[in-house]
Amino acid sequence: MYYVGIDIGGTNLKAGLVDEHYQLVATKKMPLQFTSMEQMGETLTDMALALLEENHIARDQVASIGMGFPGSVDNRRGVVIKTVNIPIRFMPVAEMVHRRWDVPVYLGNDADCAALGEYYHYGDEKLESLILVTLGTGIGTGIILDGKIQAGFNGFGGEGGHIVIVHGGEPCTCGRKGCWERYASASALVRQTKAAMEANPGSAMWQMTGGLEQVDGRTAFAAMRAGDAAAKAVVKQYLDYLAEGLANFINIFQPEVIALGGGVSHERDEDLLVPLQSMVLDMCFGREAERHTKLVKAKLGNDAGIIGAALLGVSG
Amino acid sequence: MYYVGIDIGGTNLKAGLVDEHYQLVATKKMPLQFTSMEQMGETLTDMALALLEENHIARDQVASIGMGFPGSVDNRRGVVIKTVNIPIRFMPVAEMVHRRWDVPVYLGNDADCAALGEYYHYGDEKLESLILVTLGTGIGTGIILDGKIQAGFNGFGGEGGHIVIVHGGEPCTCGRKGCWERYASASALVRQTKAAMEANPGSAMWQMTGGLEQVDGRTAFAAMRAGDAAAKAVVKQYLDYLAEGLANFINIFQPEVIALGGGVSHERDEDLLVPLQSMVLDMCFGREAERHTKLVKAKLGNDAGIIGAALLGVSG
Numbered sequence: 001m002y003y004v005g006i007d008i009g010g011t012n013l014k015a016g017l018v019d020e021h022y023q024l025v026a027t028k029k030m031p032l033q034f035t036s037m038e039q040m041g042e043t044l045t046d047m048a049l050a051l052l053e054e055n056h057i058a059r060d061q062v063a064s065i066g067m068g069f070p071g072s073v074d075n076r077r078g079v080v081i082k083t084v085n086i087p088i089r090f091m092p093v094a095e096m097v098h099r100r101w102d103v104p105v106y107l108g109n110d111a112d113c114a115a116l117g118e119y120y121h122y123g124d125e126k127l128e129s130l131i132l133v134t135l136g137t138g139i140g141t142g143i144i145l146d147g148k149i150q151a152g153f154n155g156f157g158g159e160g161g162h163i164v165i166v167h168g169g170e171p172c173t174c175g176r177k178g179c180w181e182r183y184a185s186a187s188a189l190v191r192q193t194k195a196a197m198e199a200n201p202g203s204a205m206w207q208m209t210g211g212l213e214q215v216d217g218r219t220a221f222a223a224m225r226a227g228d229a230a231a232k233a234v235v236k237q238y239l240d241y242l243a244e245g246l247a248n249f250i251n252i253f254q255p256e257v258i259a260l261g262g263g264v265s266h267e268r269d270e271d272l273l274v275p276l277q278s279m280v281l282d283m284c285f286g287r288e289a290e291r292h293t294k295l296v297k298a299k300l301g302n303d304a305g306i307i308g309a310a311l312l313g314v315s316g
Numbered sequence: 317m318y319y320v321g322i323d324i325g326g327t328n329l330k331a332g333l334v335d336e337h338y339q340l341v342a343t344k345k346m347p348l349q350f351t352s353m354e355q356m357g358e359t360l361t362d363m364a365l366a367l368l369e370e371n372h373i374a375r376d377q378v379a380s381i382g383m384g385f386p387g388s389v390d391n392r393r394g395v396v397i398k399t400v401n402i403p404i405r406f407m408p409v410a411e412m413v414h415r416r417w418d419v420p421v422y423l424g425n426d427a428d429c430a431a432l433g434e435y436y437h438y439g440d441e442k443l444e445s446l447i448l449v450t451l452g453t454g455i456g457t458g459i460i461l462d463g464k465i466q467a468g469f470n471g472f473g474g475e476g477g478h479i480v481i482v483h484g485g486e487p488c489t490c491g492r493k494g495c496w497e498r499y500a501s502a503s504a505l506v507r508q509t510k511a512a513m514e515a516n517p518g519s520a521m522w523q524m525t526g527g528l529e530q531v532d533g534r535t536a537f538a539a540m541r542a543g544d545a546a547a548k549a550v551v552k553q554y555l556d557y558l559a560e561g562l563a564n565f566i567n568i569f570q571p572e573v574i575a576l577g578g579g580v581s582h583e584r585d586e587d588l589l590v591p592l593q594s595m596v597l598d599m600c601f602g603r604e605a606e607r608h609t610k611l612v613k614a615k616l617g618n619d620a621g622i623i624g625a626a627l628l629g630v631s632g
Binding site for chain 1: 388397398444445457459461466467468469470471472473474475476478479480481482483485490491492494499557560563564566567568569570571572598599600601602604605606607608609
């Protein structure tokens with residue numbers, strides 16, 4: 001038996017076949033060309049069927065199709081409510097697929113699907129809970145409790161990047177001020193790095209990058225390792241903001257695992273996970289508990305979305 | 317069939333019988349006199365059995381006993397891990413009860429039990445989720461998703477009052493700075509009211525109270541209704557802090573209902589719930605959703621703890 005997963009991004013569609021051991025055994029990728037919701041429904045069905053054909057899989061060997069959308073979904077009704085960057089509003093995806101193929105269709109938010117993928121791939125033992133925190137342009141969070149995505153009663157939950165941690169702080173795209181992602185996303189780290197360079201004309205970061213345009217999320221970490229004091233201060237401050245939000249999540253959920261994803265998560269453990277783990281343990285309730293939330297690096301990388309979408313059929 | 321619930325407080329033990337319709341039909345109260353965990357186990361068993369006897373209920377008419385403790389519990393193993401204000405550490409409550417009565421024993425945190433009580437008493441239709449936010453000395457939160465208490469994998473979760481909303485803000489008893497409860501608990505409101513009075517010698521709050529010692533959580537609301545400008549500013553600022561934390565919770569959970577408990581929740585709807593509902597809707601994701609989190613007043617008052625402890629047996 002196989003599970004089909006489709007990860008719908010702003011520019012590409014990625015489909016994959018996942019086997020009973022939750023492993024990705026085949027993929028298919030194509031650019032997204034959105035003209036209408038009707039056409040999009042056809043394209044998604046075509047893509048899933050083509051994936052089967054290319055891999056000589058019969059329809060009845062497929063347990064379900066899962067799709068991860070960049071937005072909010074109503075999985076029970078099989079409807080995508082709204083997406084970011086693609087003009088989808090109340091698209092009846094399950095019904096569209098069912099016109100041509102009577103297979104169970106599951107829908108999820110893309111960040112939630114990625115978290116589900118990490119949850120099922122964590123290890124041999126069943127996890128109680130996992131939260132995936134992806135540090136990118138913003139901060140995406142996917143919350144999995146007891147194998148189930150927690151997206152709220154209306155599908156709009158799990159927006160953990162939009163937790164205000166600095167009351168009255170920096171304006172956020174969401175309309176509030178001081179959201180966590182304004183301080184602890186990869187983009188925030190880039191802004192903080194640039195500001196530190198401007199304030200420190202003697203910082204080694206200038207030579208290392210060649211200028212502000214070349215700054216990325218690795219700049220401050222690399223310069224810190226080279227002994228630059230300004231870079232060290234940037235990383236310290238950044239970790240402090242990151243830990244603040246992680247500690248908030250732990251005080252609420254005490255999840256078994258928090259997995260960090262996104263480019264920043266690839267920094268060396270001794271520069272990122274090790275200091276963070278000790279910082280959050282000091283900040284959180286449950287210091288005296290027998291077990292503490294484990295901070296780990298996300299495992300699945302770019303495939304998390306496809307695998308997680310496919311595993312919507314396992315999670316139910 | 318009946319469910320026995322015992323609410324263990326720092327000064328009193330309150331036990332109750334809850335019937336199949338989740339109604340409290342009998343109660344029993346006694347002062348807490350803690351000498352040892354051994355004696356406490358005996359007392360709790362005695363109390364439950366005495367409650368049955370007084371109400372002519374046979375042991376086999378009782379489906380379960382549930383107990384709510386002011387601390388962390390390991391419900392699966394039937395052990396209270398740690399309590400606040402009572403020196404309990406790793407108390408095997410279920411085993412203690414089972415020496416004399418072979419009945420299912422469920423354990424919960426008291427704030428979680430109260431939330432469970434509110435969840436099952438909300439209305440006729442089954443709720444998807446409810447979060448109880450109790451505004452008292454601190455802020456207690458109990459999170460119920462799909463009828464189950466969410467206390468994390470180690471029993472220390474649900475500490476929603478200890479979400480930092482003001483990075484680097486007022487020191488909290490938990491060791492962090494800027495926790496929500498430092499700004500939006502009933503005690504915080506009292507502090508904010510006193511500070512406003514000291515800054516405004518002409519405020520009507522002086523006449524209304526007779527002095528700082530008489531200030532309580534109602535002072536600013538009452539003076540605002542009497543037209544006092546300083547009081548109005550206090551309430552506005554307080555609601556702003558309260559809304560900030562509520563919006564954080566909604567962005568994470570999008571729960572079907574948030575119930576407010578504690579003395580402050582008894583303020584008139586037009587002064588509290590109505591402005592809060594509109595403030596949080598403006599702040600949260602899901603503005604375009606068909607359904608929004610409902611803010612309501614908690615219903616059960618002081619009995620929430622007993623009823624919720626008893627209903628641990630329904631929740632499982």
